[in-house]
Amino acid sequence: MEGKKKRIRKCFLGIFSSILNTLSDFCSSIMIGSFVEDDKSPIRSGHSGVEFLPVSLVTMSFSLDQIKQIRTKLGVTINDVISGTIFLGTRMYMEAISKGSGKARTTSLVLLNTRMFGGYKSVQEMTKPNAELPWGNHFAFLSVSIPKLSGSEPKDPLQFVWKARKIIQRKRASFAVYLTAKYLQLVNKFRGPEAVSKYLHNTLKNTSIGITNVMGPGEQMALANHPINGFYFVVTNSPQSLMTGVVSYMGKLRVAALVEKDFIDPQKYTLYVENAFQMILKAACEAPAPPAN
Secondary structure, rough: HHHHHHHHHHHHHHHHHHHHHHHHHHHHHHHHOOOOOOOOOOOEEOOOHHHHHHHEEEEEEEEEEHHHHHHHHOOOOOHHHHHHHHHHHHHHHHHHHHHOOOOOOOOEEEEEEEEOOOOOOOOOOOOOOOOOOOOOEEEEEEEEOOOOHHHHOOOOOOOOOOOOOOHHHHHHHHHHHHHHHHHOOOOOOOOHHHHHHHHHHHHHOOOOOOEEEEOOOOOOOOOOOOOOOOOOOOOOOOOOEEEEEEEEEEEEEEEEEEEEOOOOOHHHHHHHHHHHHHHHHHHHEEEEHHHHH
């Protein structure tokens, strides 16, 4: 009887927590898309029309085997590891460029694909009214506050992985993404696509960094019988000074960073992200194994 009460209490608390998180995340999303913006920092210039300014592109590669080693040792996911790496490297770069900026309000936008794949559909089928799989991009933003950094280096690099995991898990457990999608549908219906476009533009403009990832093939591909040794992708023309794209291919995880030219130093940024990964790898190898469930 006592065990049943505990399960009911746990279930109730879980539902209540999910409702609170949903309301909090939904309100936060609306405010970011309207008037709340990040601090200006070494990775956010705040320049008007930043999406039209010249950019620089840099890529970096990480071993999937080493990432999986960290994942297994910490009991987290590959996304947690790479998110923590990018967050830590970004904060160390910020602090190196401007002392104290490691504590600035800095938000990352994780881009999620929300299109449901249900088999192949022709363009004609997708453009029909009330189509099961309608035409167009279907995506959502997950706003994640980047953990703050005191000093040039963290006392415990793994905290960035743990915090990234905790925040992303909490965000995914809420229904804010679905509420925001419904909100945008209503905006589109009553105010038109221009209002939706403005909201999405503001959401990107008011944050500091975009992150999106794609799981690539494990085996080597070829184009016209020419082997492809590697590739990368990144979202372009985003009103942000820093956008990253992550893709896995042939045992490597490649991170591409598109940065505002003459504002962010691409080589220095790469150096700090790579150093962050080595710090996390070393700390993970030295950390005790997580307790068995």
